[in-house]
Amino acid sequence: MADLSLRQLDKKYGSFHAVKGLDLHVEDGEFVALVGPSGCGKSTTLRMIAGLEEISSGDILIGDRVVNDLAPRQRNISMVFQSYALYPHMTVRENMGFTLKIAGRPEAEIETAVADAARALEIEPLLDRRPAQLSGGQRQRVAMGRAIVRNPDVFLFDEPLSNLDAKLRGQMRTEIKRLHARLGSTVVYVTHDQIEAMTLADRIVIMRDGLIEQAGSPDEVFNRPATRFVAGFIGSPPMNMAEGVIQDGLIRFGDGETLPLPAQFRDAVTAGQRVTLGLRPDDIYPVGHGLHAGEAVETRPLEVALTEPLGNETLLFVRFGGVEWTSRMLNPRDLRRGETVDFQIDLSRVHLFDGESGRSLRTA
Amino acid sequence: MMDANQSSRIRKRLTRWALNVALFIAMAIICLPGLWIVLNSLRPTVEIMAKPPVWIPRELNFDAYVAMFSGVGAGGIPVLDYFRNSIIIATTSTVIALAVGMAGGYAFARYRFRGKSGWFIGLMLTRTVPGIALSLPLFFLYARLGIIDTHFGLILAYVAMNVPFTIWLIDGFFRQVPKDLSEAAQIDGCTRWQAFWRVEFPLARPGIASAGIFAFLTAWNEFALASQLTRSTNSKTLPVGLLDYTAEFTIDWRGMCALAVVMIVPALLLTYAVQKHLVSGLTSGAIKG
Numbered sequence: 001m002a003d004l005s006l007r008q009l010d011k012k013y014g015s016f017h018a019v020k021g022l023d024l025h026v027e028d029g030e031f032v033a034l035v036g037p038s039g040c041g042k043s044t045t046l047r048m049i050a051g052l053e054e055i056s057s058g059d060i061l062i063g064d065r066v067v068n069d070l071a072p073r074q075r076n077i078s079m080v081f082q083s084y085a086l087y088p089h090m091t092v093r094e095n096m097g098f099t100l101k102i103a104g105r106p107e108a109e110i111e112t113a114v115a116d117a118a119r120a121l122e123i124e125p126l127l128d129r130r131p132a133q134l135s136g137g138q139r140q141r142v143a144m145g146r147a148i149v150r151n152p153d154v155f156l157f158d159e160p161l162s163n164l165d166a167k168l169r170g171q172m173r174t175e176i177k178r179l180h181a182r183l184g185s186t187v188v189y190v191t192h193d194q195i196e197a198m199t200l201a202d203r204i205v206i207m208r209d210g211l212i213e214q215a216g217s218p219d220e221v222f223n224r225p226a227t228r229f230v231a232g233f234i235g236s237p238p239m240n241m242a243e244g245v246i247q248d249g250l251i252r253f254g255d256g257e258t259l260p261l262p263a264q265f266r267d268a269v270t271a272g273q274r275v276t277l278g279l280r281p282d283d284i285y286p287v288g289h290g291l292h293a294g295e296a297v298e299t300r301p302l303e304v305a306l307t308e309p310l311g312n313e314t315l316l317f318v319r320f321g322g323v324e325w326t327s328r329m330l331n332p333r334d335l336r337r338g339e340t341v342d343f344q345i346d347l348s349r350v351h352l353f354d355g356e357s358g359r360s361l362r363t364a
Numbered sequence: 365m366m367d368a369n370q371s372s373r374i375r376k377r378l379t380r381w382a383l384n385v386a387l388f389i390a391m392a393i394i395c396l397p398g399l400w401i402v403l404n405s406l407r408p409t410v411e412i413m414a415k416p417p418v419w420i421p422r423e424l425n426f427d428a429y430v431a432m433f434s435g436v437g438a439g440g441i442p443v444l445d446y447f448r449n450s451i452i453i454a455t456t457s458t459v460i461a462l463a464v465g466m467a468g469g470y471a472f473a474r475y476r477f478r479g480k481s482g483w484f485i486g487l488m489l490t491r492t493v494p495g496i497a498l499s500l501p502l503f504f505l506y507a508r509l510g511i512i513d514t515h516f517g518l519i520l521a522y523v524a525m526n527v528p529f530t531i532w533l534i535d536g537f538f539r540q541v542p543k544d545l546s547e548a549a550q551i552d553g554c555t556r557w558q559a560f561w562r563v564e565f566p567l568a569r570p571g572i573a574s575a576g577i578f579a580f581l582t583a584w585n586e587f588a589l590a591s592q593l594t595r596s597t598n599s600k601t602l603p604v605g606l607l608d609y610t611a612e613f614t615i616d617w618r619g620m621c622a623l624a625v626v627m628i629v630p631a632l633l634l635t636y637a638v639q640k641h642l643v644s645g646l647t648s649g650a651i652k653g
Contacts, residue, residue: 050547050551051550051551052547052550052551071550071555072547072550072551073550073551073552073553073554073555077551078551079547079548079551081544081547081548083542083544085542085544085545085547085548086548087545087548087549087563088567089563089566089567098549098552099552099553102552102553102554102558102562103553146548146552150552150553
């Protein structure tokens with residue numbers, strides 16, 4: 001195991017600047033998820049760490065070794081591909097033992113290493129099959145087994161679960177988390193699924209247009225998003241956003257509606273400033289159906305436009321401030337479309353972003 | 365009234381029969397000439413030339429084969445020399461065409477480089493020139509270089525003829541091998557070269573085998589160029605050897621058929637031997653599916 005450092009990592013394809021001076025340090029044993037929309041540079045970054053993509057400038061260090069120009073095989077890394085990339089002409093056993101065979105290790109050692117990994121992943125009965133005879137979930141396990149056998153300094157995962165159906169994805173997520181807890185390995189995990197990132201990672205790195213938007217623990221990026229982009233990207237359903245202008249200690253929205261300016265932002269804004277207000281669906285709810293007690297609550301009667309019952313909770317869609325808001329109603333009661341109910345808005349949990357830069361206006 | 369299920373069942377059965385009959389006719393058209401050659405090599409010329417044709421032979425013997433190997437003067441031709449020439453020329457040109465085809469096909473499938481599509485179209489365009497149109501210029505060129513009537517000359521011509529096709533065919537097969545596999549192999553500890561031989565090559569083998577059969581048969585059967593560029597037993601191949609059975613006023617059809625059979629047998633054996641490598645579908649299961 002080892003730590004991993006990216007220093008001013010840069011990648012250009014002709015005139016296209018894919019990764020723009022990335023700085024990132026991954027601690028030994030840390031699980032870091034790179035998330036972002038497609039084209040944000042996360043996969044390119046991973047492939048540069050793997051050595052499958054040349055870097056334009058900057059440094060990559062594994063442990064204290066600069067690996068910039070080393071071939072993939074010299075970096076002592078493992079990678080799990082989105083496509084699994086199992087060798088179709090080899091059995092599961094040969095697939096998993098391939099790396100040791102190439103390294104010229106004795107048969108007995110290969111046998112033991114493969115058996116250990118197969119036991120950990122519960123794929124012992126599959127060892128003599130070929131990839132074509134496996135289901136998607138089984139192939140995924142074999143791909144992880146192959147990565148483990150190599151006993152690498154750093155594990156790289158490139159959207160490993162996106163070819164699985166929802167149920168299997170949930171299972172494998174737990175599996176990966178358990179595996180990481182057992183092996184204590186350094187992991188860089190690329191995904192576009194923020195739920196995967198939130199559930200798996202010690203630290204989440206949100207990327208956009210080749211830049212890091214924010215890097216922090218799941219709790220940080222969820223509760224203290226640094227930018228409007230992060231706020232909208234992390235969380236499901238996504239955060240409600242409404243454009244407004246600061247006026248007389250109020251936030252005035254496009255349709256003339258207002259909300260009092262939350263106390264925590266009073267010193268951070270100036271009159272006439274354009275802002276975006278963000279509020280999680282958990283923080284707007286029909287009276288008595290909220291998640292938190294609510295410290296500074298504003299009550300508004302709003303008409304329910306649509307309901308999505310999920311059993312333990314119901315999502316409500318309402319119009320306010322000129323946009324549609326999603327509200328999460330816990331302990332749901334029967335509500336109909338068109339009904340008008342008193343909704344509470346928790347001002348203490350409001351996020352404000354600058355209208356121009358999109359950066360959070362939170363000062364503390 | 366017949367119920368719909370029954371009539372549908374009958375229609376399905378009729379369709380199957382019609383397909384079988386059509387298949388039989390198609391196979392007959394393909395196989396009969398071959399059969400006719402084998403048959404003609406075994407019976408007297410009178411019977412071959414008879415009108416109306418004699419379908420069931422009255423007398424079969426191996427005289428033509430015996431004569432063929434009896435040496436010059438006893439009605440024989442230098443068949444062993446021709447055979448040796450054909451084997452050397454076809455095998456060598458196939459091996460070279462495959463080596464170039466693999467390198468070229470891999471490059472076209474995996475790398476981006478300047479003028480790639482131009483190169484590719486250029487290669488394909490060479491196939492549009494009929495080989496015979498090249499025979500005269502080639503003859504002059506070879507005469508100047510002094511490589512008329514040599515193995516080298518024919519091998520060179522056949523490699524040039526086959527390379528565009530082998531590149532095109534092998535390119536298609538390498539394209540089907542996901543790039544992820546070679547990358548996974550490199551991460552697993554392979555050099556690029558090892559990744560190619562241990563992962564990509566085995567998966568593209570059906571395509572390489574097909575290209576090999578094609579190149580071999582082209583060289584084995586080629587007549588037009590060989591008849592121009594060869595002179596003597598130094599380099600004459602079997603197809604050119606067939607001409608030995610034509611005289612000014614007569615053609616020994618029986619002897620010609622016998623030599624044709626001698627030509628067909630090795631080609632058939634080779635195709636049979638390589639056939640097991642042609643099982644495709646090996647790439648399935650590499651990635652999701």
